[in-house]
Amino acid sequence: MNKSPFYICSLSGGKDSTAMLLRLLEENLPVDMILFCDTGLEFPDMYTHLDKLEKYIGRPIAKIKAEHSFDYYFSEIPIKRGNPEKFRALFGKDYNGYGWMGARMRWCTNRLKDRPREHFLRNLRKKYDIRQYVGIAADEKYRLERKNNQRSECIHPLVEWNMTEADCLQYCYERGFDWNGLYNRFKRVSCWLCPLQSLSELRKLWEFYPELWEKLRRYDEMTWRKYRADYSVKELEIRFAFENECLAKGLSIRNKVFLLL
Numbered sequence: 001m002n003k004s005p006f007y008i009c010s011l012s013g014g015k016d017s018t019a020m021l022l023r024l025l026e027e028n029l030p031v032d033m034i035l036f037c038d039t040g041l042e043f044p045d046m047y048t049h050l051d052k053l054e055k056y057i058g059r060p061i062a063k064i065k066a067e068h069s070f071d072y073y074f075s076e077i078p079i080k081r082g083n084p085e086k087f088r089a090l091f092g093k094d095y096n097g098y099g100w101m102g103a104r105m106r107w108c109t110n111r112l113k114d115r116p117r118e119h120f121l122r123n124l125r126k127k128y129d130i131r132q133y134v135g136i137a138a139d140e141k142y143r144l145e146r147k148n149n150q151r152s153e154c155i156h157p158l159v160e161w162n163m164t165e166a167d168c169l170q171y172c173y174e175r176g177f178d179w180n181g182l183y184n185r186f187k188r189v190s191c192w193l194c195p196l197q198s199l200s201e202l203r204k205l206w207e208f209y210p211e212l213w214e215k216l217r218r219y220d221e222m223t224w225r226k227y228r229a230d231y232s233v234k235e236l237e238i239r240f241a242f243e244n245e246c247l248a249k250g251l252s253i254r255n256k257v258f259l260l261l
Protein backbone atom coordinates (compact mmCIF):
# COMPACT_ATOMS: atom_id res chain seq x y z
CA MET A 1 0.00 0.00 0.00
CA ASN A 2 1.31 3.40 -0.97
CA LYS A 3 1.14 5.70 2.02
CA SER A 4 0.88 9.41 1.56
CA PRO A 5 3.70 11.58 2.92
CA PHE A 6 3.13 13.33 6.23
CA TYR A 7 5.52 16.13 7.16
CA ILE A 8 6.28 16.66 10.82
CA CYS A 9 8.28 19.59 12.12
CA SER A 10 10.05 18.42 15.25
CA LEU A 11 10.04 21.38 17.62
CA SER A 12 12.04 21.65 20.83
CA GLY A 13 11.17 25.32 21.23
CA GLY A 14 14.84 26.34 21.05
CA LYS A 15 16.32 28.79 18.57
CA ASP A 16 17.22 26.22 15.89
CA SER A 17 13.93 24.38 15.64
CA THR A 18 12.01 27.66 15.99
CA ALA A 19 13.96 29.22 13.10
CA MET A 20 13.44 26.05 11.07
CA LEU A 21 9.68 26.11 11.65
CA LEU A 22 9.38 29.81 10.82
CA ARG A 23 11.33 29.46 7.59
CA LEU A 24 9.50 26.28 6.53
CA LEU A 25 6.23 28.15 6.86
CA GLU A 26 7.54 31.32 5.25
CA GLU A 27 8.70 29.30 2.25
CA ASN A 28 5.40 27.44 2.07
CA LEU A 29 7.06 24.07 2.44
CA PRO A 30 4.76 21.24 3.52
CA VAL A 31 4.22 21.00 7.28
CA ASP A 32 1.36 18.74 8.35
CA MET A 33 2.12 18.73 12.04
CA ILE A 34 4.31 20.62 14.48
CA LEU A 35 5.36 18.27 17.25
CA PHE A 36 6.67 19.24 20.67
CA CYS A 37 7.54 16.66 23.31
CA ASP A 38 6.92 18.20 26.71
CA THR A 39 9.18 16.89 29.48
CA GLY A 40 7.58 19.33 31.94
CA LEU A 41 11.10 20.63 32.61
CA GLU A 42 11.31 23.59 30.30
CA PHE A 43 12.04 27.05 31.65
CA PRO A 44 8.80 28.99 32.20
CA ASP A 45 10.05 31.41 29.52
CA MET A 46 10.13 28.51 27.06
CA TYR A 47 6.47 27.71 27.66
CA THR A 48 5.66 31.41 27.16
CA HIS A 49 7.65 31.29 23.91
CA LEU A 50 5.65 28.30 22.66
CA ASP A 51 2.37 30.08 23.34
CA LYS A 52 3.65 33.15 21.51
CA LEU A 53 4.87 31.04 18.60
CA GLU A 54 1.53 29.31 18.29
CA LYS A 55 -0.23 32.67 18.09
CA TYR A 56 2.30 34.02 15.58
CA ILE A 57 2.01 31.11 13.14
CA GLY A 58 -1.74 30.76 13.72
CA ARG A 59 -1.47 27.01 13.99
CA PRO A 60 -1.59 24.58 16.89
CA ILE A 61 1.52 22.82 18.15
CA ALA A 62 0.83 19.17 18.97
CA LYS A 63 2.16 18.52 22.48
CA ILE A 64 2.92 15.03 23.65
CA LYS A 65 3.95 13.88 27.11
CA ALA A 66 5.36 10.74 28.68
CA GLU A 67 3.01 8.38 30.41
CA HIS A 68 4.17 9.65 33.81
CA SER A 69 5.60 12.93 35.05
CA PHE A 70 9.25 13.68 35.80
CA ASP A 71 8.40 13.59 39.52
CA TYR A 72 7.10 10.06 39.24
CA TYR A 73 10.21 8.72 37.53
CA PHE A 74 12.48 10.78 39.74
CA SER A 75 11.20 9.74 43.13
CA GLU A 76 8.14 7.51 42.98
CA ILE A 77 8.57 4.65 40.53
CA PRO A 78 9.25 1.48 42.56
CA ILE A 79 12.79 0.22 42.00
CA LYS A 80 13.98 -3.25 42.88
CA ARG A 81 17.46 -2.83 44.34
CA GLY A 82 20.03 -5.58 43.81
CA ASN A 83 21.00 -5.46 47.47
CA PRO A 84 18.33 -3.63 49.48
CA GLU A 85 20.13 -4.09 52.84
CA LYS A 86 23.32 -2.57 51.52
CA PHE A 87 21.35 0.27 49.93
CA ARG A 88 19.59 0.99 53.26
CA ALA A 89 22.86 0.87 55.15
CA LEU A 90 24.43 3.30 52.68
CA PHE A 91 21.60 5.80 52.37
CA GLY A 92 19.73 5.41 55.65
CA LYS A 93 16.41 4.34 54.14
CA ASP A 94 14.71 2.97 51.04
CA TYR A 95 14.13 5.36 48.16
CA ASN A 96 11.92 4.96 45.16
CA GLY A 97 12.69 6.53 41.79
CA TYR A 98 15.70 6.78 39.51
CA GLY A 99 16.98 9.94 41.17
CA TRP A 100 19.33 12.34 39.42
CA MET A 101 20.31 11.49 35.89
CA GLY A 102 23.99 11.32 34.92
CA ALA A 103 26.13 11.01 31.83
CA ARG A 104 25.78 7.22 31.93
CA MET A 105 22.26 7.15 33.28
CA ARG A 106 20.17 9.46 31.11
CA TRP A 107 16.87 7.86 31.98
CA CYS A 108 15.17 11.22 31.37
CA THR A 109 15.97 11.27 27.64
CA ASN A 110 14.57 7.81 27.21
CA ARG A 111 11.52 8.10 29.46
CA LEU A 112 10.49 11.68 28.87
CA LYS A 113 11.46 12.26 25.24
CA ASP A 114 12.36 9.24 23.09
CA ARG A 115 9.72 6.78 24.24
CA PRO A 116 6.68 9.07 24.06
CA ARG A 117 7.80 10.44 20.68
CA GLU A 118 8.43 6.97 19.25
CA HIS A 119 5.14 5.69 20.61
CA PHE A 120 3.33 8.59 18.96
CA LEU A 121 5.16 8.23 15.64
CA ARG A 122 4.72 4.45 15.56
CA ASN A 123 0.98 4.91 15.33
CA LEU A 124 1.28 7.58 12.64
CA ARG A 125 3.69 5.45 10.59
CA LYS A 126 0.98 2.82 10.22
CA LYS A 127 -0.97 5.29 8.18
CA TYR A 128 1.56 7.68 6.66
CA ASP A 129 4.99 7.86 5.15
CA ILE A 130 6.52 10.09 7.82
CA ARG A 131 9.04 12.81 6.91
CA GLN A 132 10.51 14.58 9.91
CA TYR A 133 12.15 17.99 9.77
CA VAL A 134 14.91 18.02 12.38
CA GLY A 135 16.49 21.31 13.48
CA ILE A 136 20.20 20.55 13.35
CA ALA A 137 22.14 23.71 12.51
CA ALA A 138 24.71 23.81 9.72
CA ASP A 139 27.57 24.22 12.20
CA GLU A 140 26.65 21.19 14.31
CA LYS A 141 26.90 18.56 11.59
CA TYR A 142 28.46 16.13 14.11
CA ARG A 143 24.89 15.58 15.34
CA LEU A 144 24.00 14.28 11.89
CA GLU A 145 26.32 11.36 12.49
CA ARG A 146 24.10 10.07 15.28
CA LYS A 147 22.19 6.97 14.24
CA ASN A 148 18.91 8.53 15.24
CA ASN A 149 19.41 11.46 12.87
CA GLN A 150 20.48 9.31 9.94
CA ARG A 151 17.11 7.65 9.51
CA SER A 152 15.80 8.04 5.99
CA GLU A 153 12.68 9.83 7.25
CA CYS A 154 14.73 12.72 8.70
CA ILE A 155 15.20 15.94 6.74
CA HIS A 156 17.65 18.64 7.83
CA PRO A 157 16.57 21.95 6.30
CA LEU A 158 18.96 24.11 8.36
CA VAL A 159 21.91 22.22 6.92
CA GLU A 160 20.48 22.60 3.40
CA TRP A 161 19.96 26.32 4.01
CA ASN A 162 23.42 26.59 5.59
CA MET A 163 21.95 28.25 8.69
CA THR A 164 24.30 28.19 11.66
CA GLU A 165 23.19 28.39 15.29
CA ALA A 166 23.95 32.12 15.30
CA ASP A 167 21.93 32.59 12.08
CA CYS A 168 18.97 30.78 13.66
CA LEU A 169 19.02 32.97 16.75
CA GLN A 170 19.21 36.10 14.63
CA TYR A 171 16.39 34.85 12.42
CA CYS A 172 14.17 34.41 15.49
CA TYR A 173 15.15 37.76 17.03
CA GLU A 174 14.27 39.51 13.76
CA ARG A 175 10.77 38.08 14.04
CA GLY A 176 10.30 39.20 17.62
CA PHE A 177 11.16 36.00 19.48
CA ASP A 178 13.60 36.60 22.34
CA TRP A 179 12.65 33.97 24.97
CA ASN A 180 12.67 36.79 27.50
CA GLY A 181 16.47 36.82 27.42
CA LEU A 182 17.11 33.09 27.91
CA TYR A 183 19.71 33.08 25.14
CA ASN A 184 21.50 36.07 26.64
CA ARG A 185 22.20 33.86 29.63
CA PHE A 186 22.51 30.35 28.23
CA LYS A 187 24.21 29.14 25.06
CA ARG A 188 21.88 26.17 24.96
CA VAL A 189 18.48 25.99 26.52
CA SER A 190 17.21 22.63 27.69
CA CYS A 191 15.74 21.20 30.91
CA TRP A 192 16.35 23.79 33.62
CA LEU A 193 17.34 21.23 36.25
CA CYS A 194 19.75 19.20 34.10
CA PRO A 195 22.80 18.12 36.15
CA LEU A 196 24.73 17.77 32.91
CA GLN A 197 24.79 21.52 32.35
CA SER A 198 28.09 23.32 32.77
CA LEU A 199 28.92 24.94 36.10
CA SER A 200 28.61 28.37 34.53
CA GLU A 201 25.06 27.60 33.39
CA LEU A 202 24.15 26.28 36.83
CA ARG A 203 25.58 29.44 38.28
CA LYS A 204 23.21 31.45 36.12
CA LEU A 205 20.31 29.30 37.21
CA TRP A 206 21.26 29.99 40.84
CA GLU A 207 21.72 33.70 40.21
CA PHE A 208 18.79 34.55 37.95
CA TYR A 209 16.12 31.93 38.70
CA PRO A 210 15.81 31.68 42.49
CA GLU A 211 12.38 30.01 42.37
CA LEU A 212 13.72 27.26 40.13
CA TRP A 213 16.78 26.90 42.33
CA GLU A 214 14.53 26.47 45.36
CA LYS A 215 12.71 23.72 43.48
CA LEU A 216 16.05 22.11 42.63
CA ARG A 217 16.90 22.04 46.35
CA ARG A 218 13.64 20.31 47.13
CA TYR A 219 14.27 17.68 44.46
CA ASP A 220 17.76 17.15 45.82
CA GLU A 221 16.33 16.37 49.25
CA MET A 222 14.09 13.69 47.74
CA THR A 223 16.81 11.43 46.37
CA TRP A 224 19.86 9.52 47.51
CA ARG A 225 21.81 10.16 44.32
CA LYS A 226 24.21 13.09 44.34
CA TYR A 227 23.26 15.86 41.93
CA ARG A 228 26.62 15.73 40.18
CA ALA A 229 29.68 13.59 40.81
CA ASP A 230 31.49 16.67 42.11
CA TYR A 231 28.75 18.70 43.84
CA SER A 232 25.42 18.35 45.59
CA VAL A 233 22.98 21.24 45.17
CA LYS A 234 23.95 22.63 48.59
CA GLU A 235 27.64 22.43 47.75
CA LEU A 236 27.01 24.33 44.54
CA GLU A 237 25.31 27.06 46.54
CA ILE A 238 28.37 27.33 48.81
CA ARG A 239 30.64 27.53 45.80
CA PHE A 240 28.57 30.16 43.99
CA ALA A 241 28.16 32.30 47.12
CA PHE A 242 31.91 32.13 47.71
CA GLU A 243 32.59 33.06 44.10
CA ASN A 244 30.33 36.06 44.49
CA GLU A 245 32.31 37.17 47.54
CA CYS A 246 35.52 36.87 45.51
CA LEU A 247 34.06 38.86 42.66
CA ALA A 248 32.86 41.57 45.06
CA LYS A 249 36.47 41.90 46.24
CA GLY A 250 37.66 42.15 42.65
CA LEU A 251 39.26 38.67 42.71
CA SER A 252 39.17 36.33 39.73
CA ILE A 253 37.18 33.10 39.96
CA ARG A 254 38.51 31.60 36.75
CA ASN A 255 40.22 28.21 36.87
CA LYS A 256 40.01 27.95 40.66
CA VAL A 257 39.86 24.59 42.40
CA PHE A 258 37.32 24.49 45.22
CA LEU A 259 37.65 22.10 48.09
CA LEU A 260 34.59 21.76 50.31
CA LEU A 261 35.73 20.57 53.73
Ligand code: SF4
Pocket residue numbers: 041101106108109113190191193194195196
Ligand atom coordinates in the same frame (compact mmCIF):
# COMPACT_ATOMS: atom_id res chain seq x y z
S1 SF4 B 1 18.54 18.09 29.03
FE1 SF4 B 1 19.35 16.91 30.76
S2 SF4 B 1 17.56 16.55 32.06
FE2 SF4 B 1 16.77 17.13 30.03
S3 SF4 B 1 16.46 15.21 28.97
FE3 SF4 B 1 18.49 15.92 28.43
S4 SF4 B 1 19.88 14.92 29.92
FE4 SF4 B 1 17.79 14.79 30.70
